[in-house]
Amino acid sequence: MSDHPPAGPPPFVRALSGYGERIAVITADGRIGYAELAARVEALAARLGPQRRLVLLAGANRVDELVAYLAALAGGHPLLLTPGDAGTATAELIRAYDPDVLIRRVDGKLVVTERHAGTRHDLHPELALLLSTSGSTGSPKLVRLSATNLQANAESIAAYLDIRDTDRAATTLPLHYCYGLSVVNSHLLRGAALVLTGRSVTDPEFWELFRSARGTSLAGVPYTFDLLDRVGFDRMRLPHLRHLTQAGGRLDPERVTRYAALGRRQGWRLFVMYGQTEATARMAYLPPELATRRPEAIGVPVPGGSFRLRPLPGHPAPDTGELVYTGPNVMLGYAEEPADLALGRTVTELHTGDVARRGADGLYEIVGRTAGFVKIFGLRVDPRRVEEQLRRAGVEAYCVGTDRELVVAATGGHRPEQVRRLAARAAGLPARTVRAHLLPELPRLANGKPDLAAVRALAPPAPADHTPTGTDLAPAGTDTAALCRLYADLLDRPEVHPDQSFVDLGGDSLSYVTASVRLAELLGDLPTDWPTRPIRELARPTAAPPGRRRTLETTVALRTLAIVAIVGSHIPVFTVKGGAHLLLAVAGFHFARFQLTAAPRRQRVRAALRATGRLVLPSVAWIAVAGALTGDYTLTNVLLLNSVLGPHDGATQWHFWFLEALVYLLLAATALIAVPAVDRLDRRHPFGLPLALAGLGLVTRYDLPGLAAYGPVPDALTVGWLFPLGWAAARAAGTRQRLLVTAVAAGTVPGLFGQPYREAFVVAGFALLAWVPRLPGTPLVNRVAGALAASSLLIYLTHWQVLPVVGPWSGWLALAVSLAVGVAATGAVRRATRRASWAWAGRAARRASRAWAGPASWAALRRSVRAADGQRTRDNPDLEPLRRRPRAPVQLVRLRRGEAHPDLATAGDPHER
Structure with missing residues (x-):
């Protein structure tokens, strides 16, 4: 039991009631004023009791969870905040830290469970909040934050964003994520309103709520911007939007420039930001007026903070080194076990692990990493820790990370899906962001060390700007895998991810015809924007029930009607010109x-x-x-x-x-x-x-x-x-x-x-x-309509040669033969094109893979592939992804030439015949 006197809640929590009847929270169900919010916070804080206890809250973007978060802070109870939809991670933290109180949803209702009458912990008086270390969800290693940290960070963000009491910010990020939490804190500090929702920006309901609430602020990680592009954000009319903020990973400079220019035209500002959980969220921001001139930079320190560059071997330049941050928002330190909750400040400055360069204009730019951490979902993951956890589970593996996924090469008697689930659990990531490959032996360099380049070569090149985020963790529907296979077949793509859309995968108007027909058979009525929706969103509904009304997209029907009318009128068996x-x-x-x-x-x-x-x-x-x-x-x-x-x-x-x-x-x-x-x-x-x-x-x-x-x-x-x-x-x-x-x-x-x-x-x-x-x-x-519409070009071309031969016998027969010849010719062309493209892809992939991985690592990978092909491919279908892997690096050839990545190609084929 702790004898430390509490330091008190952050001032912005104490000040809630001072804003009276101003709107604090806007949801799809209604609005809540600050006075009502403060009363609900006070009531729950009283229920938690006067003695400081360790409280675990499974967070979510709902009013009850927001009240619980503020109530724990108001009562001075150190709060351990976890994802509301990550049961395994929460269970691990409960086991590791033995919280006194649990607040989480049971059968859809938020329930407060008192596990101990008092507390079993020695809690330091400054300790206010415990967060997972930027992606290590479920890990016993936590960031210890104080009320001073929360207040200082909220004040600095509110200052440089110029947050006003008239602002209304959408909760586009999870409450348990430090970035999402900073949006909440900084707006409550200024008496602004939160547009509280757990919906994705791809949902029309999100934009209905945002517009009706007169939303002024949107926050996103890089993947959020992928989604904004998909839904046509640049064409939206959002007259009250004041600023768009980005953090959680590097946003491509071209996209920074494009969004900054869009903001200037439409009257809002883009803030590119940089931070870590260890700094309570923010350390730097790029002034909006500099975004088009220096889009690659993270900017300047937030108000109250400062940077220095620690010299590093290999970076002798005086303006380059490890970025070290100092400020009142730097954490107290880490906690790795319950005893650490009694510790005071053990950290005075934050070594970020990022290598940075300071430009002549005073702006900082990240140029590398000092360690092997990677960011997935905009969160940090330690591949070495994942390897250790897999080893404990009896799986020998090497792990590497890209901006969008964790790649695992494993050996042993485990199926890839088992390895995938184990690795996802160890990393605290959704399983869909882990790619597992089973190899006969793990690739090693000549000195016996892991050949991580060979493991990295197992991953397909990432789509540009594609950084998955943890904002959409809902499980996919039962048709996700089937839809991925359908997209792969229709678009000749060996790799299809559930978060990609038809347009992302290079779909055009011809493949669109077939795809719309096949999807309608599986899902029934399709939304009009289905080509830009991720596969995962289309798959959430189950397959169309028997007897459900079938529909045909109008453009497909018009193409079919037109080509039949053209051919029929040319014979002529009828005249519909x-x-x-x-x-x-x-x-x-x-x-x-x-x-x-x-x-x-x-x-x-x-x-x-x-x-x-x-x-x-x-x-x-x-x-x-x-x-x-x-x-x-x-x-x-x-x-x-x-x-x-x-x-x-x-x-x-x-x-x-x-x-x-x-x-x-x-x-x-x-x-x-x-x-x-x-x-x-x-x-x-x-x-x-x-x-x-x-x-x-x-x-x-x-x-x-x-x-x-x-x-x-x-x-x-x-x-x-x-x-x-x-x-x-x-x-x-x-x-x-x-x-x-x-x-x-x-x-x-x-x-x-x-x-x-x-x-x-x-x-x-x-x-x-x-x-x-x-x-x-x-x-x-x-x-029938899909086949004719998709074949309309060759029907138009070939019917001129069919008519003189068949027309004298029968006009209607000539029409039928013309259509049939065009459909058959289209199928033949597609098959020939597919064979030619894959033959070229195979040759280019082998050249690209050698150039990418290097001779030594490619040799190791080649030995592994040959062994897999020779020993187990025929009787082990789990090795099929490994056999296909050499195809993917062909995309790297295009990247190295400066061409667009195929996953971002919006190639269409709008010709209509």
């Missing part, structure tokens, strides 16, 4: 959906060029072969230049006018977004830009310059406005914008053909694009 013109609108719709993502400008341009190439190459190849065999086509047809260079009076030269027009429009749109100013304009006005381009296209649609007087006008000019209008339909948000798109289509299409039914067909298609994301369907209809 306008299909090609409608497909120009669908092409624009998909251009916005798959090319104009939140990716950087260069990646957008590369994706658009790749999409255009996938349209041009098969078209040129087929027209060349068909022209050589039949004599129907000239060189200008082959080069897709007939509408420009002629001849314009031949019987067959017009066959490919649609392809030519689409290629020209795609190239023009790509050239536009390649201009930095236009790229910025698109991000700032995602609906206004294509609408303005459509208006510009109407100049040539109505031939205001009188171009027809000088000869034939290329079709890309006469019908070109349809493409940006389809682009605008994809960007239309809300009733007014959809009405505007529909009205423009209804007002400009009539008169184009002089055929009312044809024009009505195109206008109706626009209306469906703008207003109806899905149409009723059945499994059979969906499958």
Whole structure:
């Protein structure tokens, strides 16, 4: 039992009631004022009793947990804060520290359990809070923080962020994470409000709450910014947002620059920050006005703190060394056992373990690590400690970490899934962030030391800027693995992670067709934004129950209807014209959906060029072969230049006018977004830009310059406005914008053909694009429509050669054969492309892996792979990932050349036939 007099709670906790009826907490269920919050805190503090006791709280972003956190501080009870959803980690800490009181949820209700009448611990009077050491959740090693630490850090953050009592901050990070906790403390200090939620930023409900609460502040780790890109954050209207803060790992400088520029345009500021749990959260911040000039820097010390650089061997420069921090927010010290709770201050300055450089402008930049720690989820993990824990469990292993996962190479009679779970438990990480490989022997260097480079080579290169975070720890639904396999099959990707989306994996409009049909079969109705949603979020619902209504995405239905109408009208067995013109609108719709993502400008341009190439190459190849065999086509047809260079009076030269027009429009749109100013304009006005381009296209649609007087006008000019209008339909948000798109289509299409039914067909298609994301369907209809839509390019190309052969026998037979030949040709092309790409990937992977891991480590890995292949691959399916591993480093070749990582490629294929 402790005889130490308590030091008292942090002043910001004592001051809660002083803010009276000001709003303190906003949730989806209502609002709580400071007076009510203070009363609830006081009541729970009284229940905990006057004697200081060690309290363990399983934290969560809920009102009851927030009250429990503040009540423990108010009563002077040292609080051990753990994740509310990590039962194993909490159990380990209960066993190690024997807390006097437990506060955690039981059957959905927060329950206070008194394990001891008094306390069994000697508790130092300054001890206020115990947190896991930046990622070692479940480890007995804890950070000891005082009330002074909490108050000082809250004050410094509130000062440099200029937090006001009118601010309202969303809890985008967990309460048990020091970063998330600092958001709570710094805003309560200033009498501001918390928008308390446990929802992800990918949930529409999160943004509904944030907007209705007039949220002013968002906090995120690097992976949060991945999610913001996915949900189109740059296009959101958040008029009350004042600042966006980032910490928990390095954010790519390009992304820092992009978000800082976005903030300047939209009226909010980006704060890049640096910290550790040992400093109660924050040690440095980058002033927003310097973000675009020095995006690689962590900035300057927080108010009240200071840095020095400790010289290190190998870093003789006076401006480089280990970063050492001093300030009132530096922890008291570590605790590794209950006896350490009686200790006072054992640390006066914090050796961060990071190697830093101080620039001439006074800004600090992290350039390396002094030890083998890695950050996963934005949290620190010690791979050597994980190896020790695995050894105790009878598993010999080597561990390395990347920014997104822990890679484990193990040997012994264990299955990879067992090793994965054991390693995840030892590291305090979700199992989905651990990759385990079973090897015949562990790779070693010539001197017998672990060959960690060979272990690291087992991991696929990480997607740029991809740093998973612990903010979304909910278990996936039962279909996660099945969906990952489906995505891998559809997109020819050997590695698919549940946190990746269709767009992340390079999905395009052709694979989109098949994917949407197959996903609808598994899950029923799909959300309209499913291409940008992580697989994990799609998998949370269980498979579609029997009898559930099936739907077909409108763009798939329109592509199918159009290609059938085109071929049928060319035979003709019926006359439904306008299909090609409608497909120009669908092409624009998909251009916005798959090319104009939140990716950087260069990646957008590369994706658009790749999409255009996938349209041009098969078209040129087929027209060349068909022209050589039949004599129907000239060189200008082959080069897709007939509408420009002629001849314009031949019987067959017009066959490919649609392809030519689409290629020209795609190239023009790509050239536009390649201009930095236009790229910025698109991000700032995602609906206004294509609408303005459509208006510009109407100049040539109505031939205001009188171009027809000088000869034939290329079709890309006469019908070109349809493409940006389809682009605008994809960007239309809300009733007014959809009405505007529909009205423009209804007002400009009539008169184009002089055929009312044809024009009505195109206008109706626009209306469906703008207003109806899905149409009723059945499994059979969906499958047929998916096959035809995905094969539309080759159906369009080949039907010209099918019609003369089959048409004289039967028009309907010619239609059926044309469709069948196109579908078969598409399948053959895909198989040939897949074989060619994997053959190239295998050769490049072997070269890249040697260059990456080095000759010695590659040799060790190669010996292991050969042994695995020769001894156990055939009868042990767990070794299959090892056999495939050489494929992955091919992605490293692209990275070393400075190309975009495939996992960030937003390649789309918007051509519609």
